[in-house]
Amino acid sequence: MQARRPTIDDVARHSGVGRTTVSRVLNDGPNVRPEVRDRVWASVRSLNYSVNPQARSLASGSSGLIALVFASDFDAQPNSFYASALELGALRECLVQGRHLLTHHVPQHSPDWKRQVLELIRTQRCQGVVLTPPFSDDPDLVKAATAQCAVALISPSPSTRGLADGVGVDDEAGGYDVARHLLGLGHRNLAYITGLESHLSAARRLEGLRRAVKSQGLDPASVRVLGGDFTFRSGVEHTRRLLGERSPPTAIICANDDTAAGALSVAHGLHLSVPDELSITGFDDTPMSEIVWPPLTTVHQPLKDMAGAAVSAIARRLAGEEDGPRFETLPHRVIARESSGPPGAP
Amino acid sequence: MQARRPTIDDVARHSGVGRTTVSRVLNDGPNVRPEVRDRVWASVRSLNYSVNPQARSLASGSSGLIALVFASDFDAQPNSFYASALELGALRECLVQGRHLLTHHVPQHSPDWKRQVLELIRTQRCQGVVLTPPFSDDPDLVKAATAQCAVALISPSPSTRGLADGVGVDDEAGGYDVARHLLGLGHRNLAYITGLESHLSAARRLEGLRRAVKSQGLDPASVRVLGGDFTFRSGVEHTRRLLGERSPPTAIICANDDTAAGALSVAHGLHLSVPDELSITGFDDTPMSEIVWPPLTTVHQPLKDMAGAAVSAIARRLAGEEDGPRFETLPHRVIARESSGPPGAP
DNA sequence: TGCGATGCTGGAAGCGCTTCCATAACAATG
DNA sequence: CATTGTTATGGAAGCGCTTCCAGCATCGCA
Incomplete structure (x- = not known):
């Protein structure tokens, strides 16, 4: 597609120094006189040279x-x-x-x-x-x-x-914090839709949730826990099940925003008003939490x-x-x- | 982090052939006897060899x-x-x-x-x-x-x-198709929130839209067009403006799903029922279109x-x-x- | 049986860099 | 002024591949 590209030797020749010196300049190495350094950089610019990353990787033995x-x-x-x-x-x-x-x-x-x-x-x-x-x-x-x-x-x-x-x-603290937020609003009947079993940090959020519940003097075992998998779909399915129970939760804590969006969607389908009849929270604070309606209460992760x-x-x-x-x-x-x-x- | 990795020469030595032959085998080259080929592959496996991509790039002169x-x-x-x-x-x-x-x-x-x-x-x-x-x-x-x-x-x-x-x-046809869909539902008062001006395919969708409107015997100029930028936010802003007009559109066509989500969110905020009081469509059929409520009518792009x-x-x-x-x-x-x-x- | 065409193989020359090492220049020390 | 460091510099040896090319069997056909 184009002419031969300049190599380090072209730069060396152009600036009248050895190849090693050019390499030193390019890599900010020591022991190069400032004037030489400048001369080399000038050649680099005038030849429009750029290091060949493949060659560098090979020679240095590190792929980067x-x-x-x-x-x-x-x-x-x-x-x-x-x-x-x-x-x-x-x-x-x-x-x-x-x-x-x-x-x-x-x-x-x-x-x-x-x-x-x-x-x-x-x-x-x-x-x-x-x-x-x-x-x-x-x-x-x-x-x-x-x-x-x-x-x-x-x-x-x-x-x-x-x-x-x-x-x-701190996932445990994150779980604790959302739970406290909901408990502080007056909720006493919580449910948690977890992430994948293999994803342990979602389980840690649950631990925090339980700690918050206990700190409120409630029985941690009263929190219903359903095994989701972080998907929108699992939010849909589990929320359906939860809302079909005899005394459905007043707040559903979801392991991430996708799941919460699923929960929200079920609430809409049932014409439940959120948050008046059901509170829903997510986790991660992805842009999704501002896109759904109503915007999601969630735990921000940087x-x-x-x-x-x-x-x-x-x-x-x-x-x-x-x-x-x-x-x-x-x-x-x-x-x-x-x-x-x-x-x-x- | 570990011992020296085997090179092509190790494989050559191990299988008793020349380096060139190994290279041929690795690259599915011609002119290698099947038995030799098998022998080389056996050595590759037994040495747990894998080509060094950096070296290959350098030698072949192509980075891949x-x-x-x-x-x-x-x-x-x-x-x-x-x-x-x-x-x-x-x-x-x-x-x-x-x-x-x-x-x-x-x-x-x-x-x-x-x-x-x-x-x-x-x-x-x-x-x-x-x-x-x-x-x-x-x-x-x-x-x-x-x-x-x-x-x-x-x-x-x-x-x-x-x-x-x-x-x-075919963006033009895509625009035409959503517009026909809406016109078919009975809408006569449409608005379009475009993407970035620099994004011309969003402009082509508008052309299709106009063609559909014209085919219905309506004046293409009656379609209000607002200059968005593909973001949720621009959907929010422009929809607010549109709904504040004297005779607001009954359907808003958005240049992508994000923008449509923004429009949807405004509708919710105003307690407008979608689609009864306002229809909204997106473009792209990203997962977002199933996540929002109600799920978005949109144009699928593969x-x-x-x-x-x-x-x-x-x-x-x-x-x-x-x-x-x-x-x-x-x-x-x-x-x-x-x-x-x-x-x-x- | 002879001889060019064809198939298979490996030696060797790079690809464009980094880096080891030898060397030169110069400053600092006694 | 000889000796030891220190700072600059470049030559040359690779890094692990691909590929050109030469060499040698083998084959087909007259």
Whole structure:
């Protein structure tokens, strides 16, 4: 498509220095006189030179690649807002770190998903991998990945926190906080639609919820818990079931915004007024929570920052600046919107 | 992190053949006896060898990289469902083609966005680039990109169709079809909230809309048109304005699902019943259209397939199998859901 | 039986970089 | 002024592949 591109040797010749010196300049290395440095940069500009990343990777023995792995089928719609937010955050930090991001979606229901993740790392020579839930909760996978490259986990459960660096919010506290919010509004009859069983951070939210209920002097066992899977559909199904019960809950806490949107949709279908007849809350504060009607009360998670922090943890580790696995807790907060209100209001 | 990985020479030694032969086997080249081929594959497996992609790129002089470029700020929420669907489709096809995808988000409001896109292609040695709207509508950018690598456009307007391969639906027909749907329900007072001005395919939808209106014997000029920008927010603002008019439209056609969600949200806020008092339609059929209440009538676009087709067009072109720029039209269809109905119904 | 055509194979030369190491220039020390 | 460091610099050896090309069997056909 075009003429031969200039190489480092062209730059060296053009600026009258050795190839090694050019390399030093390009990599901000030491021991180059300022005037030489300037001369080299001038040649780079005048030749419109840019380093060949492939050659650099080969020579330096490091690919610069960081994989971001999602558990989602190619054919199903992934939890787009969640995934996009993480991807954007990771992308931005990779730019800063001069690394490349390799986004990958692994069908979580395929029998060999672990192998697929590990193969990706192996064949692409990834130097780091960011695992998202529920992959970040799987000790086997995390251990195997750690043997191959630097690993950072998004919202890992306690079972994997000791195995690799991680970032996330305090899920238990998040669950506690939404529950307190609802209890404070006067709700006494709560239900929780969980995420996938394998996704332990959704389970931690439940623990927090129970703690809040107990702190109110209520029986934690009175909270109905239904096993969802983070999808809109599971919100629909479980909400239908809940509202068909003899004494339906006055508030449904959902493990994420998608599920809450499903719950909301059922309420609309039954002509229930939200929040007057039913309060519904989500989790994550994805844009979806402002798109549905009424806007969702939810727990904000700084997803982009989390992904960025994961990438920079990997970068630090590759630079040898870390010792033991470290978990970084980012702040969450309850965002009260219109989907929650006092129970039994007119 | 681990011992030296086996190289092609290790495989050659292990299977007792020359390095060249191994390379031939790995690349499915001709002129290798079946028994030798088997022997080499056996060695590959037993050594757990995998090609070093960096070395391969350098030696073959081709990076295998295809860039997927979106116009969106890192800090703003992109149109996630739209972007995710395209990314997934591109990702899958890249897997098939043995290429790598480089997703990139360029702030469309930065002054040098064109340069940014071209720099990405240049510095990363991309062999192909998939441009999404509104980048796919910019003749300058498309021309410049074509000079550097293979280009495929998502939903290009007529102004860029001749410049590079493209895929998309027939936007004009899509606009025509939703409009016919609404006219068929009895609506006579329509409004259209467009996408960004720079996004010409949204303008084509308007042309179709006008054609439908005219075919009904109405004055195309009677259709109110407001200049949105594809965001939820613009749906909110313009719908507020429209509903504040003396004779508000009975149906609002939005340039995409996000905008329609915004319109829906205003209707809810005003306690307007949708579709009885106001019909609202979207475009794209992203999952969002099933998440909002009531579910959106919208025009389905096969986004994943479009992205896949774009990648494979690039692959064909790189293989030298193409001649002139070709535009591939994929089928669209109106998905009638509950957000549209006869006007003025009880 | 002879001889060009064809099939199979491997040696060797790169691809464009980083990095080890030797060398040169110069400053600092006794 | 000789000696030891320190700072700059470039030569050369790879990194792990692909690919050109030469070499040798083998084959078909006259």
